[in-house]
Amino acid sequence: xxxxxxxxSSRLVAILLGCLLAHNALAEExxxxxxxxxLTAMMEAMKSLSxxxxxxxxxxxxxxxxxxxxxxxDGVEQKRIVALNTPMREVVLNADKLACYFPDARTVLIENxxxxxxxxxxxxxxxxxxxxxxxxxLGGREFILxxxxxxxxxxxxxxxxxxxxxxIDLETKLPLQFELINxxxxxxxxxxxxxxxxxxxxxxxxxxATTEVDEATWQIRYREPKPAKxxxxxxxxxxxxxxxxxxxxxxxxxxAWPLDHVLLSDGFASVSVYLEKFDGDSxxxxxxxxxxxxxxxxxxxxxxxxxxxxxxxKSVRAIGDGIRVHAPEE
Amino acid sequence: MEQNxxxxxxxxxxxxxxxxxxxxxxxxxxxxxxxxxKWFRYNTASLAIKSDSxxxxxxxxxxxxxxxxxxxxxxxxxxxxxxxxxxIYNVFAGALAASVVIVAVIVVKQPADTGGxxxxxxxxxxxxxxxxxxxxxxxxxxxxxxxxxxxxxxxxAYSMGTLGMLPYARVVSYGAKQQ
Numbered sequence: 001x002x003x004x005x006x007x008x009s010s011r012l013v014a015i016l017l018g019c020l021l022a023h024n025a026l027a028e029e030x031x032x033x034x035x036x037x038x039l040t041a042m043m044e045a046m047k048s049l050s051x052x053x054x055x056x057x058x059x060x061x062x063x064x065x066x067x068x069x070x071x072x073x074d075g076v077e078q079k080r081i082v083a084l085n086t087p088m089r090e091v092v093l094n095a096d097k098l099a100c101y102f103p104d105a106r107t108v109l110i111e112n113x114x115x116x117x118x119x120x121x122x123x124x125x126x127x128x129x130x131x132x133x134x135x136x137x138l139g140g141r142e143f144i145l146x147x148x149x150x151x152x153x154x155x156x157x158x159x160x161x162x163x164x165x166x167x168i169d170l171e172t173k174l175p176l177q178f179e180l181i182n183x184x185x186x187x188x189x190x191x192x193x194x195x196x197x198x199x200x201x202x203x204x205x206x207x208x209a210t211t212e213v214d215e216a217t218w219q220i221r222y223r224e225p226k227p228a229k230x231x232x233x234x235x236x237x238x239x240x241x242x243x244x245x246x247x248x249x250x251x252x253x254x255x256a257w258p259l260d261h262v263l264l265s266d267g268f269a270s271v272s273v274y275l276e277k278f279d280g281d282s283x284x285x286x287x288x289x290x291x292x293x294x295x296x297x298x299x300x301x302x303x304x305x306x307x308x309x310x311x312x313x314k315s316v317r318a319i320g321d322g323i324r325v326h327a328p329e330e
Numbered sequence: 331m332e333q334n335x336x337x338x339x340x341x342x343x344x345x346x347x348x349x350x351x352x353x354x355x356x357x358x359x360x361x362x363x364x365x366x367x368k369w370f371r372y373n374t375a376s377l378a379i380k381s382d383s384x385x386x387x388x389x390x391x392x393x394x395x396x397x398x399x400x401x402x403x404x405x406x407x408x409x410x411x412x413x414x415x416x417x418i419y420n421v422f423a424g425a426l427a428a429s430v431v432i433v434a435v436i437v438v439k440q441p442a443d444t445g446g447x448x449x450x451x452x453x454x455x456x457x458x459x460x461x462x463x464x465x466x467x468x469x470x471x472x473x474x475x476x477x478x479x480x481x482x483x484x485x486x487a488y489s490m491g492t493l494g495m496l497p498y499a500r501v502v503s504y505g506a507k508q509q
Contacts, residue, residue, distance in 0.1 A: 272483035288476040
């Protein structure tokens with residue numbers, strides 16, 4: 001009671017501070033909701049609009065120019081993406097068939113009934129499920145292609161994943177620019193539209209593959225998922241939010257043994273784990289990177305394990321070190 | 331003798347040497363800095379003239395190209411029937427690639443200027459594939475394996491809908507022969 005003024009002042013300051021914090025929390029929640037809403041609208045726009053454009057894709061210190069075509073007619077999506085430079089690889093989705101053409105390897109990969117995801121950016125359908133691992137926020141507005149774009153950031157809450165930034169066109173909701181930023185704050189991959197046209201329809205010729213496949217000399221591969229119970233890879237530990245989404249087997253050229261492949265994802269990033277039996281020395285791949293993709297190789301008995309994905313190096317190492325190999329069930 | 335080797339470099343670029351001669355010359359290129367310099371110069375000029383390929387011989391070139399992209403005419407158009415404001419610019423699809431080549435050719439330097447180590451240079455697929463022929467079998471095997479794994483990773487991640495950005499950009503643009 002000796003300092004009633006200070007007591008009253010302190011209470012007032014505490015109340016004001018509380019109000020301010022609550023206001024900030026509400027504002028943060030509001031901007032997070034707006035960011036998620038815009039990302040959801042972006043996914044819908046990529047699916048339901050017909051458009052074509054040229055995209056510059058940059059990774060490490062390289063640039064590739066790609067043409068992208070996307071049509072949406074009567075609820076059916078058709079897509080084609082083609083590299084403008086040699087070796088002119090292209091990917092075409094037509095109805096329920098996805099085909100990837102690799103003229104340099106004379107190979108075409110065909111997948112029936114592929115999932116319906118965008119050629120440009122894939123995000124989980126329910127962003128709320130990933131709020132434990134990521135924070136969504138709005139940035140400022142900038143002009144891309146003379147269009148006003150809203151910046152949206154997806155920031156990881158731990159250091160096992162990368163940050164992502166989108167520039168979303170306010171009118172069409174298409175992503176005009178995208179960046180993948182590593183744990184050091186460096187941009188490791190970027191895509192930016194250098195031209196983009198929204199169309200009423202896309203000519204059929206632009207949605208068809210231009211690569212001619214000679215079935216006599218080309219290899220045609222099909223991918224079929226296998227039941228997880230058959231896999232020999234067991235994960236002792238995974239970063240929070242990562243789960244297994246695919247197990248399959250491949251035949252690698254020059255190898256007598258099948259290659260086991262498990263795909264993991266946290267909804268935004270994906271990590272592949274390969275298990276291959278080796279007769280001789282292992283082939284360490286740790287030094288190889290591609291944009292944000294990091295690789296970790298480990299020898300386990302007669303097996304080599306390789307972990308790669310668009311996550312920091314510490315993540316692929318931690319996943320690799322937590323792997324055990326056991327005999328699959330018969 | 332030197333003149334013959336220079337002629338052979340030119341023939342190599344024009345694909346006029348048989349396999350044995352090409353491999354022998356590539357070995358010489360690897361061990362002879364002067365020849366290596368000529369090979370890079372001829373190859374760079376040849377690539378720039380023949381195609382839209384990107385030739386990157388400077389560490390900071392990409393930043394310069396990014397700046398060039400930023401200066402590119404912006405192109406965005408919407409269907410006239412929508413009644414929305416339409417901004418249609420008369421450019422063609424290869425404008426970016428062409429500008430990239432122009433920037434690349436302007437800033438290309440000799441190997442000596444970039445440290446003289448061909449292995450540290452970033453070249454396009456044409457250059458890279460030739461370099462691969464001169465690499466030890468072990469390195470080729472590692473790189474081929476990495477690219478096989480990477481391609482497979484990108485394909486699978488796309489088809490499962492788990493690859494965030496430009497899933498097939500990586501598939502169509504990764505930088506070396508798969509096998």
